[in-house]
Amino acid sequence: MLRVSARKRCVHMTEVSLLKVQNLRVSYPIHSSILQRRIGENMAVKDVNFTISAGQTVGLVGESGSGKSTVARTIIGLEKADGGRIEFEGRDITQSTRTELKALRRDMQMVFQDPFASLNPRLSVQEIIVEPWLAHPDVVPKNRRASEAKALMDRVGLNPDYASRFPHQFSGGQRQRIGIARALALQPKLIICDEAVSALDVSVQAQVLNLLDDLKQEFNLAYLFISHDLSVIEHICDRVLVLNGGVVVEEGTPRELFENPQDDYTKRLFAAVPVIRPWLNGASSKPAGTIPRY
Numbered sequence: 001m002l003r004v005s006a007r008k009r010c011v012h013m014t015e016v017s018l019l020k021v022q023n024l025r026v027s028y029p030i031h032s033s034i035l036q037r038r039i040g041e042n043m044a045v046k047d048v049n050f051t052i053s054a055g056q057t058v059g060l061v062g063e064s065g066s067g068k069s070t071v072a073r074t075i076i077g078l079e080k081a082d083g084g085r086i087e088f089e090g091r092d093i094t095q096s097t098r099t100e101l102k103a104l105r106r107d108m109q110m111v112f113q114d115p116f117a118s119l120n121p122r123l124s125v126q127e128i129i130v131e132p133w134l135a136h137p138d139v140v141p142k143n144r145r146a147s148e149a150k151a152l153m154d155r156v157g158l159n160p161d162y163a164s165r166f167p168h169q170f171s172g173g174q175r176q177r178i179g180i181a182r183a184l185a186l187q188p189k190l191i192i193c194d195e196a197v198s199a200l201d202v203s204v205q206a207q208v209l210n211l212l213d214d215l216k217q218e219f220n221l222a223y224l225f226i227s228h229d230l231s232v233i234e235h236i237c238d239r240v241l242v243l244n245g246g247v248v249v250e251e252g253t254p255r256e257l258f259e260n261p262q263d264d265y266t267k268r269l270f271a272a273v274p275v276i277r278p279w280l281n282g283a284s285s286k287p288a289g290t291i292p293r294y
Protein backbone atom coordinates (compact mmCIF):
# COMPACT_ATOMS: atom_id res chain seq x y z
CA MET A 1 0.00 0.00 0.00
CA LEU A 2 1.41 3.34 -1.02
CA ARG A 3 2.65 5.10 2.09
CA VAL A 4 1.82 8.46 0.58
CA SER A 5 -1.80 7.66 1.32
CA ALA A 6 -1.00 7.90 5.03
CA ARG A 7 -0.86 11.63 4.49
CA LYS A 8 -3.96 11.65 2.36
CA ARG A 9 -5.93 14.63 3.45
CA CYS A 10 -9.58 15.32 3.75
CA VAL A 11 -10.84 16.38 0.34
CA HIS A 12 -13.27 18.94 1.74
CA MET A 13 -12.10 22.29 0.39
CA THR A 14 -11.03 24.36 3.32
CA GLU A 15 -10.19 27.98 2.68
CA VAL A 16 -7.09 27.80 4.83
CA SER A 17 -4.36 29.82 3.17
CA LEU A 18 -1.45 27.51 2.44
CA LEU A 19 0.72 30.03 0.63
CA LYS A 20 0.48 33.79 0.97
CA VAL A 21 2.70 36.01 -1.18
CA GLN A 22 2.74 39.67 -0.18
CA ASN A 23 4.43 42.56 -1.99
CA LEU A 24 7.06 40.23 -3.41
CA ARG A 25 10.02 41.92 -5.08
CA VAL A 26 12.88 40.06 -6.74
CA SER A 27 15.78 41.47 -8.72
CA TYR A 28 18.72 39.90 -10.48
CA PRO A 29 22.23 41.27 -10.06
CA ILE A 30 22.60 44.04 -12.58
CA HIS A 31 25.65 42.46 -14.24
CA SER A 32 23.78 39.23 -15.00
CA SER A 33 20.70 40.87 -16.45
CA ILE A 34 20.25 41.24 -20.17
CA LEU A 35 18.65 44.55 -19.22
CA GLN A 36 21.79 45.78 -17.51
CA ARG A 37 22.11 48.83 -19.75
CA ARG A 38 18.72 50.06 -18.61
CA ILE A 39 19.49 51.18 -15.09
CA GLY A 40 16.77 50.34 -12.57
CA GLU A 41 15.20 47.72 -14.81
CA ASN A 42 16.71 44.63 -13.20
CA MET A 43 13.63 44.13 -11.02
CA ALA A 44 12.06 40.94 -12.43
CA VAL A 45 9.22 40.86 -9.88
CA LYS A 46 8.05 44.28 -8.68
CA ASP A 47 4.99 43.74 -6.52
CA VAL A 48 3.24 40.40 -6.48
CA ASN A 49 0.42 39.46 -4.12
CA PHE A 50 -1.66 36.29 -4.07
CA THR A 51 -2.75 33.38 -1.92
CA ILE A 52 -3.21 29.68 -2.57
CA SER A 53 -5.49 27.60 -0.36
CA ALA A 54 -5.04 23.90 0.34
CA GLY A 55 -6.41 21.91 -2.57
CA GLN A 56 -6.56 24.91 -4.90
CA THR A 57 -4.98 25.32 -8.34
CA VAL A 58 -3.81 28.83 -9.11
CA GLY A 59 -2.56 29.66 -12.58
CA LEU A 60 0.13 32.20 -13.39
CA VAL A 61 0.02 33.58 -16.93
CA GLY A 62 1.83 36.33 -18.75
CA GLU A 63 4.11 36.91 -21.67
CA SER A 64 7.69 35.71 -21.77
CA GLY A 65 9.78 37.74 -19.33
CA SER A 66 6.80 38.82 -17.20
CA GLY A 67 8.36 37.16 -14.15
CA LYS A 68 6.43 33.89 -13.80
CA SER A 69 9.43 31.61 -13.31
CA THR A 70 11.08 34.11 -10.98
CA VAL A 71 8.00 34.05 -8.72
CA ALA A 72 8.07 30.24 -8.73
CA ARG A 73 11.81 30.00 -8.14
CA THR A 74 11.62 32.47 -5.26
CA ILE A 75 8.81 30.57 -3.56
CA ILE A 76 10.80 27.35 -3.76
CA GLY A 77 13.93 29.10 -2.44
CA LEU A 78 16.04 29.08 -5.62
CA GLU A 79 16.04 32.90 -5.79
CA LYS A 80 16.16 35.35 -2.92
CA ALA A 81 13.42 37.91 -2.37
CA ASP A 82 14.48 41.57 -2.15
CA GLY A 83 11.32 42.50 -0.33
CA GLY A 84 7.92 41.30 0.73
CA ARG A 85 6.81 38.14 2.47
CA ILE A 86 6.16 34.56 1.41
CA GLU A 87 4.17 32.81 4.10
CA PHE A 88 3.76 29.06 4.02
CA GLU A 89 1.19 27.87 6.57
CA GLY A 90 1.55 31.21 8.32
CA ARG A 91 5.38 31.26 8.55
CA ASP A 92 7.48 33.76 6.60
CA ILE A 93 9.84 31.60 4.58
CA THR A 94 11.90 34.41 3.02
CA GLN A 95 13.99 34.48 6.19
CA SER A 96 14.32 30.70 6.53
CA THR A 97 17.60 29.09 7.48
CA ARG A 98 19.02 26.25 5.37
CA THR A 99 17.62 23.69 7.81
CA GLU A 100 14.17 25.27 7.69
CA LEU A 101 14.34 25.38 3.90
CA LYS A 102 15.19 21.68 3.79
CA ALA A 103 12.11 20.92 5.87
CA LEU A 104 10.03 23.14 3.59
CA ARG A 105 11.19 21.21 0.52
CA ARG A 106 9.08 18.33 1.79
CA ASP A 107 5.97 20.44 1.55
CA MET A 108 6.75 22.24 -1.70
CA GLN A 109 7.90 20.51 -4.83
CA MET A 110 8.44 21.62 -8.39
CA VAL A 111 7.75 19.94 -11.72
CA PHE A 112 9.72 21.45 -14.59
CA GLN A 113 9.02 21.89 -18.29
CA ASP A 114 11.76 19.62 -19.53
CA PRO A 115 11.72 16.37 -17.58
CA PHE A 116 14.71 15.13 -19.56
CA ALA A 117 16.86 17.99 -18.31
CA SER A 118 15.59 17.69 -14.73
CA LEU A 119 16.06 13.91 -14.41
CA ASN A 120 19.52 12.52 -13.77
CA PRO A 121 20.24 10.39 -16.87
CA ARG A 122 22.56 8.09 -14.91
CA LEU A 123 19.89 7.04 -12.41
CA SER A 124 17.18 4.45 -12.97
CA VAL A 125 13.58 5.50 -12.40
CA GLN A 126 13.59 3.73 -9.06
CA GLU A 127 16.75 5.56 -7.99
CA ILE A 128 15.27 8.89 -9.13
CA ILE A 129 12.17 8.37 -7.00
CA VAL A 130 14.14 7.07 -4.01
CA GLU A 131 16.62 10.00 -4.11
CA PRO A 132 14.46 12.49 -2.11
CA TRP A 133 14.16 9.88 0.64
CA LEU A 134 17.96 9.91 1.08
CA ALA A 135 17.72 13.56 2.15
CA HIS A 136 14.52 12.92 4.14
CA PRO A 137 15.06 9.39 5.50
CA ASP A 138 12.12 9.52 7.89
CA VAL A 139 9.55 9.61 5.06
CA VAL A 140 9.99 5.98 3.99
CA PRO A 141 12.08 3.38 5.87
CA LYS A 142 15.03 1.98 3.93
CA ASN A 143 13.65 -1.54 3.60
CA ARG A 144 10.45 -0.27 1.97
CA ARG A 145 11.87 2.24 -0.49
CA ALA A 146 12.05 -0.08 -3.52
CA SER A 147 8.44 -1.21 -3.12
CA GLU A 148 7.22 2.32 -2.37
CA ALA A 149 8.98 3.65 -5.46
CA LYS A 150 7.22 1.01 -7.55
CA ALA A 151 3.90 1.88 -5.91
CA LEU A 152 4.45 5.52 -6.86
CA MET A 153 5.28 4.50 -10.43
CA ASP A 154 2.03 2.59 -10.54
CA ARG A 155 0.11 5.56 -9.13
CA VAL A 156 1.33 7.89 -11.86
CA GLY A 157 0.58 5.38 -14.62
CA LEU A 158 4.04 3.92 -15.18
CA ASN A 159 4.66 0.19 -15.33
CA PRO A 160 6.56 -0.73 -12.12
CA ASP A 161 8.34 -3.48 -14.06
CA TYR A 162 10.32 -0.69 -15.73
CA ALA A 163 11.78 0.54 -12.44
CA SER A 164 15.34 -0.28 -13.49
CA ARG A 165 15.09 1.56 -16.81
CA PHE A 166 16.68 4.96 -17.43
CA PRO A 167 14.97 8.24 -18.41
CA HIS A 168 16.04 8.06 -22.06
CA GLN A 169 14.10 4.79 -22.41
CA PHE A 170 10.79 6.61 -21.81
CA SER A 171 8.66 8.93 -23.94
CA GLY A 172 8.25 12.64 -23.07
CA GLY A 173 4.91 12.06 -21.32
CA GLN A 174 6.29 9.11 -19.37
CA ARG A 175 9.31 11.16 -18.32
CA GLN A 176 6.97 13.84 -17.03
CA ARG A 177 5.20 11.13 -15.01
CA ILE A 178 8.58 10.18 -13.51
CA GLY A 179 9.05 13.85 -12.52
CA ILE A 180 5.59 13.87 -10.94
CA ALA A 181 6.31 10.62 -9.04
CA ARG A 182 9.52 12.17 -7.73
CA ALA A 183 7.63 15.31 -6.70
CA LEU A 184 5.07 13.17 -4.85
CA ALA A 185 7.72 11.13 -3.02
CA LEU A 186 7.96 13.63 -0.16
CA GLN A 187 4.18 13.93 0.17
CA PRO A 188 4.08 17.67 -0.58
CA LYS A 189 1.19 20.03 0.04
CA LEU A 190 2.03 22.34 -2.86
CA ILE A 191 3.44 21.47 -6.28
CA ILE A 192 4.68 24.23 -8.56
CA CYS A 193 4.31 23.21 -12.20
CA ASP A 194 6.47 25.46 -14.39
CA GLU A 195 5.30 24.88 -17.98
CA ALA A 196 4.96 21.22 -16.96
CA VAL A 197 2.97 20.14 -20.02
CA SER A 198 4.20 22.69 -22.55
CA ALA A 199 6.65 20.36 -24.27
CA LEU A 200 4.11 17.55 -24.72
CA ASP A 201 1.76 16.66 -27.60
CA VAL A 202 -1.83 17.75 -27.05
CA SER A 203 -3.14 14.22 -26.31
CA VAL A 204 -0.27 13.51 -23.89
CA GLN A 205 -0.83 16.95 -22.31
CA ALA A 206 -4.42 15.92 -21.59
CA GLN A 207 -3.32 12.67 -19.98
CA VAL A 208 -0.81 14.43 -17.73
CA LEU A 209 -3.34 17.15 -16.81
CA ASN A 210 -5.87 14.47 -15.89
CA LEU A 211 -3.26 12.76 -13.75
CA LEU A 212 -2.46 16.04 -11.96
CA ASP A 213 -6.16 16.64 -11.43
CA ASP A 214 -6.70 13.13 -10.02
CA LEU A 215 -3.71 13.49 -7.69
CA LYS A 216 -5.03 16.84 -6.51
CA GLN A 217 -8.33 15.23 -5.49
CA GLU A 218 -6.64 12.24 -3.89
CA PHE A 219 -4.03 14.09 -1.83
CA ASN A 220 -5.70 17.50 -1.53
CA LEU A 221 -2.70 19.00 -3.30
CA ALA A 222 -2.45 22.65 -4.21
CA TYR A 223 -0.81 23.67 -7.48
CA LEU A 224 0.77 26.87 -8.71
CA PHE A 225 0.44 26.23 -12.41
CA ILE A 226 2.57 28.30 -14.78
CA SER A 227 1.73 28.07 -18.45
CA HIS A 228 1.71 30.23 -21.54
CA ASP A 229 -1.13 28.04 -22.86
CA LEU A 230 -4.36 29.68 -21.73
CA SER A 231 -6.56 26.74 -22.76
CA VAL A 232 -4.54 24.53 -20.39
CA ILE A 233 -4.89 27.16 -17.67
CA GLU A 234 -8.61 27.37 -18.28
CA HIS A 235 -9.07 23.64 -17.86
CA ILE A 236 -7.04 23.09 -14.72
CA CYS A 237 -7.15 26.29 -12.66
CA ASP A 238 -9.58 27.51 -10.02
CA ARG A 239 -8.10 31.03 -10.16
CA VAL A 240 -5.72 32.77 -12.52
CA LEU A 241 -3.22 35.58 -11.94
CA VAL A 242 -2.14 37.71 -14.89
CA LEU A 243 1.43 38.92 -14.59
CA ASN A 244 2.77 41.82 -16.64
CA GLY A 245 6.20 43.35 -16.07
CA GLY A 246 6.56 41.73 -12.66
CA VAL A 247 3.18 42.96 -11.37
CA VAL A 248 -0.13 41.09 -11.03
CA VAL A 249 -2.45 43.21 -13.16
CA GLU A 250 -5.56 41.08 -12.77
CA GLU A 251 -6.86 38.05 -10.90
CA GLY A 252 -10.02 36.01 -11.32
CA THR A 253 -11.56 32.70 -12.27
CA PRO A 254 -10.74 31.53 -15.81
CA ARG A 255 -14.33 32.30 -16.77
CA GLU A 256 -14.15 35.87 -15.44
CA LEU A 257 -10.92 36.53 -17.30
CA PHE A 258 -12.12 35.08 -20.58
CA GLU A 259 -15.57 36.67 -20.45
CA ASN A 260 -14.94 39.97 -18.79
CA PRO A 261 -11.28 40.95 -18.61
CA GLN A 262 -10.77 44.37 -17.02
CA ASP A 263 -7.14 45.15 -17.68
CA ASP A 264 -6.01 46.05 -21.22
CA TYR A 265 -3.11 43.62 -21.03
CA THR A 266 -5.44 40.77 -19.97
CA LYS A 267 -7.82 41.69 -22.79
CA ARG A 268 -5.03 41.39 -25.35
CA LEU A 269 -3.67 38.19 -23.83
CA PHE A 270 -7.02 36.39 -23.65
CA ALA A 271 -8.62 37.75 -26.82
CA ALA A 272 -6.28 35.81 -29.09
CA VAL A 273 -7.07 32.37 -27.64
CA PRO A 274 -9.49 30.17 -29.58
CA VAL A 275 -10.91 27.85 -26.92
CA ILE A 276 -14.22 26.08 -26.43
CA ARG A 277 -16.11 27.70 -23.58
CA PRO A 278 -19.05 25.43 -22.69
CA TRP A 279 -20.75 27.97 -20.42
CA LEU A 280 -21.31 30.26 -23.40
CA ASN A 281 -23.82 27.63 -24.60
CA GLY A 282 -25.90 27.84 -21.46
CA ALA A 283 -23.93 25.78 -18.93
CA SER A 284 -23.96 27.60 -15.60
CA SER A 285 -20.34 26.99 -14.73
CA LYS A 286 -17.26 25.23 -15.94
CA PRO A 287 -18.21 21.53 -16.01
CA ALA A 288 -15.91 19.07 -14.27
CA GLY A 289 -13.76 16.88 -16.44
CA THR A 290 -13.60 19.16 -19.44
CA ILE A 291 -10.08 17.94 -20.17
CA PRO A 292 -10.48 15.39 -22.95
CA ARG A 293 -9.67 11.87 -21.77
CA TYR A 294 -7.72 9.57 -24.05
Ligand SMILES: Nc1ncnc2c1ncn2[C@@H]1O[C@H](COP(=O)(O)OP(=O)(O)OP(=O)(O)O)[C@@H](O)[C@H]1O
Nearest residue numbers: 028032033034044063064065066067068069070071
Ligand atom coordinates in the same frame (compact mmCIF):
# COMPACT_ATOMS: atom_id res chain seq x y z
N1 LIG B 1 19.16 34.40 -14.02
C1 LIG B 1 18.78 35.60 -14.47
N2 LIG B 1 19.65 36.62 -14.51
C2 LIG B 1 19.28 37.84 -14.94
N3 LIG B 1 18.04 38.14 -15.35
C3 LIG B 1 17.13 37.16 -15.35
C4 LIG B 1 17.44 35.83 -14.91
N4 LIG B 1 16.32 35.06 -15.01
C5 LIG B 1 15.36 35.87 -15.48
N5 LIG B 1 15.83 37.11 -15.69
C6 LIG B 1 15.07 38.27 -16.18
O1 LIG B 1 13.98 38.48 -15.31
C7 LIG B 1 12.78 38.78 -16.04
C8 LIG B 1 11.69 37.76 -15.74
O2 LIG B 1 12.12 36.49 -16.21
P1 LIG B 1 11.28 35.15 -15.94
O3 LIG B 1 12.08 34.01 -16.49
O4 LIG B 1 10.90 35.11 -14.52
O5 LIG B 1 9.98 35.42 -16.83
P2 LIG B 1 8.92 34.36 -17.37
O6 LIG B 1 7.61 35.07 -17.39
O7 LIG B 1 9.02 33.09 -16.60
O8 LIG B 1 9.43 34.13 -18.85
P3 LIG B 1 9.34 32.79 -19.75
O9 LIG B 1 7.89 32.51 -19.97
O10 LIG B 1 10.06 33.16 -21.00
O11 LIG B 1 10.05 31.71 -18.96
C9 LIG B 1 13.22 38.82 -17.52
O12 LIG B 1 13.47 40.16 -17.85
C10 LIG B 1 14.47 38.00 -17.54
O13 LIG B 1 15.34 38.42 -18.58
